[in-house]
Structure formats: structure tokens, C-alpha cells
Amino acid sequence: xxxxxxxxxxxxxxxxxxxxxxxxxxxxxxxxxxxxxxxxxxxxxxxxxxxxxxxxxxxxxxxxxxxxxxxxxxxxxxxxxxxxxxxxxxxxxxxxxxxxxxxxxxxxxxxxxxxxx
Amino acid sequence: xxxxxxxxxxxxxxxxxxxxxxxxxxxxxxxxxxxxxxxxxxxxxxxxxxxxxxxxxxxxxxxxxxxxxxxxxxxxxxxxxxxxxxxxxxxxxxxxxxxxxxxxxxxxxxx
Amino acid sequence: xxxxxxxxxxxxxxxxxxxxxxxxxxxxxxxxxxxxxxxxxxxxxxxxxxxxxxxxxxxxxxxxxxxxxxxxxxxxxxxxxxxxxxxxxxxxxxxxxxxxxxxxxxxxxxxxxxxxxxxxxxxxxxxxxxxx
Numbered sequence: 001x002x003x004x005x006x007x008x009x010x011x012x013x014x015x016x017x018x019x020x021x022x023x024x025x026x027x028x029x030x031x032x033x034x035x036x037x038x039x040x041x042x043x044x045x046x047x048x049x050x051x052x053x054x055x056x057x058x059x060x061x062x063x064x065x066x067x068x069x070x071x072x073x074x075x076x077x078x079x080x081x082x083x084x085x086x087x088x089x090x091x092x093x094x095x096x097x098x099x100x101x102x103x104x105x106x107x108x109x110x111x112x113x114x115x116x117x
Numbered sequence: 118x119x120x121x122x123x124x125x126x127x128x129x130x131x132x133x134x135x136x137x138x139x140x141x142x143x144x145x146x147x148x149x150x151x152x153x154x155x156x157x158x159x160x161x162x163x164x165x166x167x168x169x170x171x172x173x174x175x176x177x178x179x180x181x182x183x184x185x186x187x188x189x190x191x192x193x194x195x196x197x198x199x200x201x202x203x204x205x206x207x208x209x210x211x212x213x214x215x216x217x218x219x220x221x222x223x224x225x226x227x228x
Numbered sequence: 229x230x231x232x233x234x235x236x237x238x239x240x241x242x243x244x245x246x247x248x249x250x251x252x253x254x255x256x257x258x259x260x261x262x263x264x265x266x267x268x269x270x271x272x273x274x275x276x277x278x279x280x281x282x283x284x285x286x287x288x289x290x291x292x293x294x295x296x297x298x299x300x301x302x303x304x305x306x307x308x309x310x311x312x313x314x315x316x317x318x319x320x321x322x323x324x325x326x327x328x329x330x331x332x333x334x335x336x337x338x339x340x341x342x343x344x345x346x347x348x349x350x351x352x353x354x355x356x357x358x359x360x
Binding site: 015023025027030032115 | 310341346355
């Protein structure tokens with residue numbers, strides 16, 4: 001079964017960003033096909049920046065970097081979201097890839113279970 | 118609440134033997150925690166303890182078995198990156214016992 | 229055709245409408261002879277299981293409504309353990325494990341892990357989430 005998770009929140013500020021990624025990790029334990037798309041401000045979750053000490057938080061980059069260990073390898077963001085936030089591709093983790101809106105539509109069509117957080 | 122005595126110091130543990138205060142961890146405390154699970158630490162054990170500590174440092178997660186094995190495979194190759202190797206050194210639930218001995222936060226049983 | 233639903237609740241009672249709407253949705257599902265595979269309380273949704281919640285007498289008690297719906301239809305109400313521990317919703321077993329004085333989770337709910345939500349997603353025909 002193909003699980004598609006759409007994230008829309010930035011890394012810090014609401015616990016659902018983190019807890020939703022936990023849900024994706026739990027899904028991986030069930031040997032399902034998983035795709036993650038970090039939409040809108042959720043693209044900030046993919047920043048390589050590791051330091052969250054000033055806000056006394058656990059760095060979100062930790063769980064993002066762990067995704068491949070859980071065999072979650074389909075990690076996407078939209079080109080237009082990146083450009084709107086003036087982020088360079090180099091500032092985002094290398095295991096995430098840029099897709100077009102057309103590809104997102106294709107994922108939405110092919111997924112059996114779609115959830116957004 | 119339980120306790121370990123290490124070098125004359127009392128170290129607080131919870132009822133499942135996890136450290137109450139993670140900053141109490143030291144190699145001597147690790148040996149005492151391992152003894153609690155009837156394991157006496159060898160060089161091979163220490164290699165895995167250091168592995169889960171670096172896993173935690175890198176990802177901020179107490180390891181689950183599957184990603185931990187994959188991580189071990191990347192670090193050491195498949196000789197040691199397999200569950201049998203982990204089970205031989207830390208029988209029962211290796212990821213859980215390793216988290217305990219290495220002084221990682223107690224897993225919340227969710228993942 | 230009868231459908232099987234998996235319901236995810238991520239909003240807390242009395243802060244927004246979501247957990248109340250979830251409750252009404254579940255009632256409607258049952259009335260129309262569909263089935264509910266499981267209701268999973270996640271993130272702020274775990275507060276629905278807090279038996280210390282005491283609304284004024286002239287307001288609907290959302291936790292009590294969940295409890296009676298559970299009793300009447302033997303619903304499987306599961307509270308995510310890691311969401312719950314962070315928010316101070318604990319059952320007797322977790323209270324013992326973490327050496328906490330007292331527990332507040334209502335017994336109509338069971339504490340469980342995210343795996344139970346994934347299992348519900350796999351087995352239900354439809355998944356519906358309530359909460360922001």
C-alpha cells in the first residue's frame with residue numbers, strides 16, 4: 001500500500017510537525033511504500049541547519065536525517081515552494097528531491113492513503 | 118525506584134533499570150547497568166555502546182532495531198550489521214538494553 | 229455498501245470544534261450502519277481521554293460522550309502513548325512505569341502506539357482526520 005504524507009508546518013512552533021514525522025517512521029515498520037512531501041513552510045523542515053539550542057529544542061534535522069535508515073527514501077518538496085522562500089537547493093538535505101506540481105498530482109493519484117499534517 | 122552503587126556513589130534508576138538522570142552516565146555506570154541485565158561488557162559490547170551513542174547524537178532518537186541494524190551495517194559492514202550479532206551480545210531486546218546501558222533516554226514504546 | 233472508517237483525532241476538547249465534530253461524525257457513521265475500525269487520539273487529541281476534564285454542568289462533556297459511545301458500540305479508542313505522556317495523560321500502567329502519583333486516563337480508552345494507527349489505515353476503507 002502506498003502511504004503519502006503531506007506536511008505543511010515548519011519544524012518548530014507546533015508539535016504536530018515532529019509527531020507527524022514520527023507517524024511516518026511508524027509506517028515504515030509496516031513495510032509499506034512511503035512518500036513524504038514537504039509543502040509550503042514544511043520545506044524548512046528539510047534545512048541542513050542543525051542548531052536549535054537557542055530555542056532549547058531538539059534539532060529537527062536529526063529525525064529528518066534518520067529517514068533513510070527507516071527505508072524512507074521518497075522525500076520531496078516543490079520547486080515553487082523553495083523559490084518562494086529563496087532557499088538554495090544546497091541548504092536542504094541531499095536525500096530530499098525537488099519535484100514539479102505535476103509530479104505531486106501523480107503522487108496524489110497513485111497513493112492509497114493520503115494524510116496531511 | 119531502584120539504585121545502583123558505583124564507586125560508592127548511589128545512582129538512581131527507575132523500576133525498569135533505566136537511569137533517572139542521564140548525566141549520571143559514565144563507563145563504570147554502563148558496566149553496572151549491563152550487569153543488571155547479566156551482561157559483562159567486552160570490547161565488542163563497547164563498540165555497540167559507542168555506536169548507539171553516536172546514533173543518538175546524530176539523530177536525537179533512541180534507536181529502534183531495524184534502523185539501528187542498518188546504521189551498524191553502514192558503519193561496520195554486514196559482519197556486525199545484522200540482528201544475530203546484536204542478539205548474541207545483548208540478548209532479548211538489543212535496542213532497548215543498549216539504550217539503557219548507553220545512557221540514552223528511555224524509549225516511549227511508541228515506535 | 230458498508231464502509232469501514234479509521235478516525236484520527238488531533239484536536240483537544242474545548243479549544244476547538246474538532247473533537248466534538250469527530251464524535252458526531254462517529255455517531256453518524258454508526259447510524260448509517262458503517263463500521264469504525266478504530267479511533268486514534270494523537271497529538272492534542274489525547275486530552276479527550278483525560279477524566280479530570282470538568283466542564284460546567286450546562287455544557288456537553290466531550291470525554292463522557294466518548295465514553296458512552298465506546299460502551300454502547302464497543303469502539304476501539306486508542307490513545308498514542310508518546311503524545312499522551314508529553315501532555316500528562318497517563319493510565320495506571322504508565323503511571324507505575326514512570327513513577328507518577330495518580331493517573332487520569334479514562335478506562336474506556338486504551339494506551340497504544342502509532343503502529344495501531346498505521347494498522348487502522350491499512351485495514352479501513354476510509355481515513356478521516358479531525359483537528360488542525
